[in-house]
Amino acid sequence: MTEYDAIVIGTGQAGPSLARRLAKDGQRVAIIERARFGGTCVNTGCTPTKALVASAYAAHLARRASDYGVTIGGAVSIDMQRVKARKDAIVASSRDGLEASLRRTKGIIVVQDHGRFVSAGEVVAGGETMRAPRVFINVGGRPAIPPILGLDTVPYLTSSTIVDLDTIPSHLVIIGGSYVGLEFAQIYRRFGSAVTVIEAGPRLIGREDTEISDAVREILEAEGIEVRLGTKTTAVAAGIEVSVESAAGIASISGSHLLLAAGRRPNTDDLGLETTGVAVNSHGYIQVDDALRTSVPGIWAIGECNGRGAFTHTAYNDYEIVADTLLDGGSRRVTDRIVAYALFTDPPLGRAGMTEHEAVAAGHKVLVGRLEMANVSRAIEKGETAGVMKIVVSADTQEILGAAILGVGGDEVVHGILDMMYAKAPYPVLQRVVDIHPTVSEFIPVLLGGLRAV
Numbered sequence: 001m002t003e004y005d006a007i008v009i010g011t012g013q014a015g016p017s018l019a020r021r022l023a024k025d026g027q028r029v030a031i032i033e034r035a036r037f038g039g040t041c042v043n044t045g046c047t048p049t050k051a052l053v054a055s056a057y058a059a060h061l062a063r064r065a066s067d068y069g070v071t072i073g074g075a076v077s078i079d080m081q082r083v084k085a086r087k088d089a090i091v092a093s094s095r096d097g098l099e100a101s102l103r104r105t106k107g108i109i110v111v112q113d114h115g116r117f118v119s120a121g122e123v124v125a126g127g128e129t130m131r132a133p134r135v136f137i138n139v140g141g142r143p144a145i146p147p148i149l150g151l152d153t154v155p156y157l158t159s160s161t162i163v164d165l166d167t168i169p170s171h172l173v174i175i176g177g178s179y180v181g182l183e184f185a186q187i188y189r190r191f192g193s194a195v196t197v198i199e200a201g202p203r204l205i206g207r208e209d210t211e212i213s214d215a216v217r218e219i220l221e222a223e224g225i226e227v228r229l230g231t232k233t234t235a236v237a238a239g240i241e242v243s244v245e246s247a248a249g250i251a252s253i254s255g256s257h258l259l260l261a262a263g264r265r266p267n268t269d270d271l272g273l274e275t276t277g278v279a280v281n282s283h284g285y286i287q288v289d290d291a292l293r294t295s296v297p298g299i300w301a302i303g304e305c306n307g308r309g310a311f312t313h314t315a316y317n318d319y320e321i322v323a324d325t326l327l328d329g330g331s332r333r334v335t336d337r338i339v340a341y342a343l344f345t346d347p348p349l350g351r352a353g354m355t356e357h358e359a360v361a362a363g364h365k366v367l368v369g370r371l372e373m374a375n376v377s378r379a380i381e382k383g384e385t386a387g388v389m390k391i392v393v394s395a396d397t398q399e400i401l402g403a404a405i406l407g408v409g410g411d412e413v414v415h416g417i418l419d420m421m422y423a424k425a426p427y428p429v430l431q432r433v434v435d436i437h438p439t440v441s442e443f444i445p446v447l448l449g450g451l452r453a454v
Contacts, residue, residue: 002030002129002130002131003131003132004029004132005027005028006019006022006136007030007031007115007123007136008022008030008135008136009123009137009139009271010032010138010303011031011037011039011102011138012040012139013039013315014316014318014322015031016031018136019031019102019108020101020108021327023105023106026107028107030125031102031110032112032125033110033112034114034115037095037096037099038094038095038098039138039140040142040304041312042095042098044159044160045159047090048163049159049163049183049184049187050344051091052163052187053346055078055086056187056188056190059190059191060190064383078192080165080167080191113127114270115271117273117275117276118272120277120299121135121298133298135298135299135300136299136300136301136302137294137302137305138301139266139268139271139305140266140304141265141310142160142267143159144260144264146262146263148234148235148236149235149236150235150237151236153236154238154239156260157258158259158260159180159259159261168191169256169257171195171254171255172184172185172188172193172256172259173195173240173242173257173258174196175198175233175261176197176198176262176263177198178199178205180261181197181259181261182204182205182220183343184259185197185220185225186223186225189220190223194224196227196255197220197225198253199229199230200230200232201229202230203217204216208351208355209356209404212349212355212390215386215387215388216343219386219387228244228253231244236258239254239255240254240255240257241254242255265284266283268280273286276296277295278299279294285307286305288300288306288334290333290334290335291322291325291332291334292318292321292322292334300322302319302322306318309337318334338418338421342414344411347373347386347406348409348411349410349411350405350406350411350412350413350414351402351403351404351405351414352402352403352421353392353403355392355402355404356368356390356392356402356454358402364401365395365396366401366453367392367393367451367452367454368452369389369393369447369450369452370390371388371390371446371447371450372387373387377437378440379408379440381438384408387405387408387410388407389406389407389447390447391403391444398426399425400420400421400427400430403418407440413440416430427448427451428448430445431449432445
């Protein structure tokens with residue numbers, strides 16, 4: 001039995017930062033990683049996908065070169081092995097850097113093995129039993145595999161495996177029309193694949209307001225991506241043959257590759273949680289309070305496995321909350337944060353706070369501003385005018401409730417709005433800002449000047 005002050009299971013975006021902070025505080029920490037350092041973000045999520053997005057954007061822009069008066073001799077082609085090599089180098093640098101950092105940090109013992117609880121304060125890994133008064137679970141999640149007839153008989157891809165392709169599919173069929181599926185749809189369409197997206201719901205990215213969902217669909221369809229809405233996948237067969245059913249009837253879609261992008265599930269089913277008494281919900285997510293404490297004293301759950309956020313930035317904020325409440329005597333809470341995320345298609349969608357639908361459903365009396373990106377001078381100058389800007393404001397308090405910026409730079413522009421939301425500043429403060437010209441951000445005051453009651 002080896003005694004530690006703390007045990008951290010998993011090296012996603014919350015665990016390593018917390019381990020280093022605990023070690024800096026003079027504690028002896030064991031951090032356990034069963035696979036690749038860095039978790040989803042570094043290995044199969046943010047880092048590799050955005051590297052692929054960058055390559056796809058370069059190809060797309062090269063094909064549009066003549067729009068800018070630029071001549072390219074010959075057709076634009078993709079060397080997928082070089083694309084993958086570039087992506088792999090970026091991932092390896094991040095992953096290896098993280099591992100090296102942990103191993104050289106005084107007070108941290110790295111154990112590379114599968115960690116499993118044998119009791120509330122005891123974890124087995126690396127051939128030994130470890131005990132600590134504090135255990136932090138940072139095990140993340142993985143792609144969910146939907147129960148589709150015949151799926152066990154065909155090769156399929158997930159977001160974890162498609163990033164390792166070094167060839168270009170002739171026809172990529174994607175089951176799931178939400179954030180993950182749509183990013184890969186555009187990436188591979190720009191690489192040269194035919195792409196079909198199958199979505200069971202009535203629209204893409206169903207949590208967004210209808211006009212945002214529709215605008216994203218129009219952008220993707222304009223690039224030649226086939227989108228089938230209200231379509232249920234009933235079976236798959238060798239080929240790849242995908243059987244679907246919709247209001248139009250029963251049909252079959254033939255493809256070369258199949259990508260499953262139908263959600264995620266937490267990596268909590270093989271941790272031995274049943275030996276601890278830690279409560280999980282029906283989906284396997286560990287239940288936590290506002291300070292990320294589980295139902296068992298001395299055990300915390302941070303990152304995606306707690307179901308309180310599926311993003312790198314929320315995982316890192318989980319670390320900040322735990323460090324603040326546990327080490328600094330503070331009172332930061334999960335409910336302090338505002339929902340914010342992005343869809344990294346081109347153009348990207350930057351989102352902050354509530355949608356109009358969510359705000360109205362929550363009982364707010366709202367004002368809404370809307371502006372087409374085709375009216376934004378910077379977008380016109382860049383030749384990238386697709387998209388729409390939308391903001392939702394409380395008519396009673398004048399506070400900004402939410403925003404959606406779908407357009408060039410939308411993933412960055414939205415942060416100016418998000419900052420104002422955290423400051424709880426009334427919208428006229430932002431409306432009176434004198435922004436730099438020519439930028440997309442300078443149209444936020446214009447957007448606010450067009451607020452209308454709904």
